[in-house]
Amino acid sequence: MSLHDRFRLTVERQRQATRVMELMLVGLLFIGLERGSTGIIVNTGVALLVTELPDLLERRYDIPLNPALTLWITGAVFLHALGTVGLPGSESSFYRTVWWWDHVTHALSSSVVAAVGYATTRALDTRSDSIDLPPRFMFVFILLFVLAFGVAWEVVEFILGELSAVLGSGPVLTQYGLRDTMLDLVFNTVGGVIVALWGTAYLTDVVGLINARFERTRN
Numbered sequence: 001m002s003l004h005d006r007f008r009l010t011v012e013r014q015r016q017a018t019r020v021m022e023l024m025l026v027g028l029l030f031i032g033l034e035r036g037s038t039g040i041i042v043n044t045g046v047a048l049l050v051t052e053l054p055d056l057l058e059r060r061y062d063i064p065l066n067p068a069l070t071l072w073i074t075g076a077v078f079l080h081a082l083g084t085v086g087l088p089g090s091e092s093s094f095y096r097t098v099w100w101w102d103h104v105t106h107a108l109s110s111s112v113v114a115a116v117g118y119a120t121t122r123a124l125d126t127r128s129d130s131i132d133l134p135p136r137f138m139f140v141f142i143l144l145f146v147l148a149f150g151v152a153w154e155v156v157e158f159i160l161g162e163l164s165a166v167l168g169s170g171p172v173l174t175q176y177g178l179r180d181t182m183l184d185l186v187f188n189t190v191g192g193v194i195v196a197l198w199g200t201a202y203l204t205d206v207v208g209l210i211n212a213r214f215e216r217t218r219n
Contacts, residue, residue, distance in 0.1 A: 014067035021078040022051050028081055043084045047077035063210060069203075072115075076108040102180070103187045110146050110191030117145040118195060119203050123210035139196045146192035150185050 025048050032040030051074050058064040065073075083101050086093040094101045121141060125133045133141065 011067050014071045018051075018067065018071050018074045021074050022048070025051065025078060025081055028085055031085055037084075040081075040084050044081040047081040050074075050077045063206070065206065069115075069206065073112055076105070076112045080105045080109060103183065106150075106184050106187040107191040107194070110150060110188040111195050112191075113149050114142045114146045114192040114195035115203055115206075117149075118142055119206045119210060121145075122203070142196040143189060143192045146188050147185065150188035154181050154184060 025044055029041065029044040029048065031037075032044055054065045054070045054073065079101075083094040083098075083105055086097060090097070118138065118141075121133065122138070
C-alpha cells in the first residue's frame with residue numbers, strides 16, 4: 001500500500017513535505033551557527049548532504065527514487081537533526097528532554113540503512129547466477145546488516161565523544177551510558193524488522209533501477 005493509499009498523501013504533497021523539511025534543516029543550521037554549537041552544525045550539515053543523495057543518484061547514476069522513498073530518507077535525517085536542537089531558548093535538546101525521541105530516530109534511521117542494504121544485495125542477487133539468497137535468508141541478512149551498522153555507529157559515537165572531551169569542543173554525538181546503547185541497538189533492530197517484513201515491497205522499483213544501471217554499465 002502506497003503513502004497515498006494509506007495516508008491520502010499525494011505525490012505532490014510528499015514532494016512538498018520533503019522540501020519543507022529541507023528548508024527547515026537550513027534554518028536549524030543557522031541556529032547551530034548562532035549558538036556556536038558544533039553538534040547542531042555537524043548533524044544538520046550531514047543531514048542536508050544526505051537529502052541531496054536522491055538528486056545525486058538520479059543525475060549521476062540515473063537511479064530516480066520515488067517521492068515516498070525520498071520523504072522516508074529526508075524524514076529520518078530531519079528528525080535526527082531536530083533532536084539535537086530542542087525548543088527555542090532552551091539549552092536542552094529533544095534527545096535529552098523527550099524520552100522517546102532517540103528511540104524513534106534510531107528505528108527510522110536503521111530502517112533507511114536496512115533499505116539500502118536490502119536494495120543493493122537484492123540487485124546483486126538478481127544480476128548474478130552465482131549468488132542465490134532465499135527470502136528467509138534475506139530477512140536474516142537485513143537484521144544482521146542493521147545490527148552490524150548499529151554497533152559501528154555506537155563505536156563512532158564513543159570515539160567522537162572522547163575526542164570532543166579531549167579537544168574541549170561541544171559533543172557531536174552523545175552517548176548516555178550502557179543502557180542507552182543497548183536501547184539504541186534494540187530500536188535499530190525494530191527498524192530492520194519493519195523493512196524485512198513490510199518495507200521490501202516498496203523497494204522493488206529501486207532494485208529494478210539498480211539492475212538497469214548495472215546492465216547499462218555492463219554494455
